[in-house]
Amino acid sequence: MGVATVYRNIKSMVEEAILQEVRLPGENPRFEIAGHKHHHHFQCTKCQRVFDVHACPGNMSRLAPSGFTVENHDLTLYGRCKDCAAMVAT
Ligand SMILES: [Zn+2]
Ligand SMILES: [Zn+2]
Structure with a gap:
C-alpha cells in the first residue's frame, strides 16, 4: 500500500468516525480510535x-x-x- 492509499484510508475512517483526529499545536495530526469517552x-x-x-x-x-x-x-x-x-x- 502506498502512502497515499494509507492516507486515503485514514481519511475515510475519520469520515466514518472510526478514527478521531487529534491536533496539537506544532505537531502533525495524530489519529486515535474514536468512541472512547x-x-x-x-x-x-x-x-x-x-x-x-x-x-x-x-x-x-x-x-x-x-x-x-x-x-x-x-x-x-x-x-x-x-x-x-x-x-x-x-
Ligand atoms: Zn517523557
Ligand atoms: Zn474535558
Whole structure:
C-alpha cells in the first residue's frame, strides 16, 4: 500500500468516525480510535509522547466571554511524563 492509499484510508475512517483526529499545536495530526469517552491529553515536553488523560475539569462555560456558548473544549497538559521525570531526578 502506498502512502497515499494509507492516507486515503485514514481519511475515510475519520469520515466514518472510526478514527478521531487529534491536533496539537506544532505537531502533525495524530489519529486515535474514536468512541472512547471525552478525555484530554498530556504531552511530555522531553520525549514528546502523548498520553491520554482521563480526567476533565468539567464545564468551562464560565471562561467564555458573557453571551458566548461553549459547546466543547480541548485541553492538553504539558510537562514531564513519569519516565522523563524519573530521569531528571536521578
Ligand atoms: Zn517523557
Ligand atoms: Zn474535558
